[in-house]
Amino acid sequence: MDEYFKQAALIENDRVKKWKKDGGRVVGYACVLTPVEILEAAGVLPYRIRALGHGRTDLADAHLSRFNCSYCRSCLQLGLDGAYDFLDGLVETNGCDHIRGMFENWQYVKPSEFFHYVRVPHIVDEDSRKFFAEDIALFRQAVAKHFDVQITDEKLLRSIETSRRIRKYEKEIYQMRAGEEPALTGAEAMALFLYGCSIPAEEFADILKKVIDKRLDYDAGQGKARLMLCGSATDEVDFLKAVEDVGAVIVADALCFGWRAVAGDDGSKTDDPAEALASIYLDHILCPRMFDEFAMRRDLVVSAARDSKVDGVILVHNKFCDVHGVDNVQLRMALENEGIPALQLEKEYGAKADIGRLKTRIQAFLERIGN
């Protein structure tokens, strides 16, 4: 696990460096709704943009504003200061208003040769599913054209199968964490998943299998309070460590880099890869940017909290993140109605100065719930 921790803490990790050295192309994306299978099938490495807790935003603040979420500002900062110069392209999605602004500024200031916008509907119905399937087909065409590769149905279906294998293993890891003796800490799982979305999918699937085998008899909890962590896109392994350092272990989550990437996909088969991808990404997405699915999100969070026998749920959002900021209120009400204690936290992304305040609040929460 230490090696994954080490690699997950790097923007351009050793695997990316080797990939580039061998002549491979890398395309950055930020949102969990990006159908990365198309890039995989094209032989291009999809790399999920992250900021890894970088709190500096001086370059980004000249473009985005202080009223935009600090996670997006931190990502833009790294884009502008050259940390992401190894990327051969960017894929934008309309994940949220801040992320759209981040991509538009990035592309305006430092244009990428390959820039494509995947347009994801906010409400799922027959018409929007059709629209999204068409959009995925357009994405496929754009990737094939720009990188001058053929993306055959066979390659794409194989790539979809690999993603399914990853999700199956990730679900297994979630089950192992939810057990009496959680097999991984929340910080370990986050580091592993972060590393996973920056390396080739086949390799990640193999790593997950190894981790599962290695952690079959392991207790990362050791009697600590069991928490679930939900909320904004966060890749701050240090934040999760800080939560766990005060006497807790995160045994479940509904985070963008965590369960959200795992939850979808009922495994149903279709011969049309675009339709299959539309269904995988659009159905069962646990993201509050979907506007007619709160009941589904609420039920999934409540049942995950129950199944993992958590002592409490922390609902976190980055300052100015509206979709989570509002959703967390509804979730808190729903959890409390079910008798599950919940703590709502607003924080600045990557702000080291904020960590003391957050720890105090978490400690107080743990005391409140009797741990």
Next chain:
Amino acid sequence: MVSQRTQTGLFDRTANLLELISKMPENISDEETQGVLRVLPPDVRQALSAFFIPSMRATSIVFLKMLGKCFIGAREAQKQGKKVILAPFNFPPELLHAFDSAFPLTSEVLSTVGVIALQGQGERYFNTALGFGLPDHICSANSIALGSILGGEDFRPDALISSAPGGCDVNSKIHEFVAHYLNIPQFFLQKPPDDSQRGRDCYVRYTKRMIRNLEEFLGEKLSEEKLRRVMEKANRCTELNNELWEMQKAKPSPLPNLYSLMLYGTRFTMWGTDAAIENLESMVATAKRRMKDPAFSKRPEKARTLWAYTSYYFDVLGLFNWMDDKGYAHLGDGLDLYFPQAVDCASMDTMIEGWARSAWNMPMTRQVGGESMSGAWTEDIVFAAGDLNADCVIFCGHHSCKQTWSVVSILGKELKKRLGLPILVLQGDSWLKNMTPIGAIQQQIEEFVTHALSRKKRSIKATSRIRDKRRKARGEAKS
């Protein structure tokens, strides 16, 4: 039930005030006006005195009466068992006016009228929303009215329409929250971020789906005949709106600064009704009268300012009228940029497609709901600034408006590049005075406008010097 409520909610208080104003004659004298204002609480007095300046008092009263029809109409409609449907400002209300069993209300109009006209300016309702644990960066534009509704002692809508998905996250989220909390149905009209024909066709399909859902909820089929009647009136509103746009090109602009607010106040509420036509006709008549008035045409217009998104509403006297007094024309803001077009009333299909086009063109949907937030917004601002001959652009910097804040740097650069126009980026809350006081806003506007004008003069002088030099070099006489 209306009668059982304490009348402490924003809607009830505003409706009561508008009911009172509806009784005022349009030809009320200066003396009588002063008498009426004197008995009102300070915040209400200040707001109404902005509307009751002699040069536009009659038109203001027609406008306020139209708003009264909207508020009182909603109250009466609910009493009669009709469904009052709350929608955000980017939903063209004429569709709901075409149903016999529905009545539209607009969240942001409720907030704005409450902030402008009520003692206390609606802050307590925003605080109620925050009391639920909602973050302080939610948008006051809708959360003031919605906070009042959430508080329980106010009007309760029968359903919500959410037309902001794709245009604004926070708007969509807060409406979703209210629908869940009140356990009332919510209908959606999402905007695909695709400005090609594919996106437009998809939007028409979404529109038709939403209408089917509304019909099912209301138990009423949308009547072609009724829709045509409403759309024909909407077309008349379009003509009058476009007439005002054309008149605004004149220098000095014959449109009082408050017209910006009154125009979209009409667009977002009673568009497609006789009340809206009467109001717009009155606005046109006043503007024409000012245009013909020799004293008015001699009035100095020092600067022409275009506001890029919203204006400030917590002190309309301190912004719109203050700018008028300073000789700064307010040429409208982003909310005026809905570019109405006539709807073809030949058939049900053409009318629904026409309505969908109007909805696509509503402010926010059209700009930041575009395929590119910065691209679509920039195109509109550049067009409006050029067409209306603006000297400069002002961005209000409403703190909750994350989409515009995220791309205003691009807008600024493009304005400079394409038109050579400077932009002032303010920071504040358009609906709440406690973030930036109006005095600070006035000071920044004044400094900016003065600077922008002196730069423009220098630039004109420099250009003319260069032209003269070139002419001289070619041996031509100075013109």
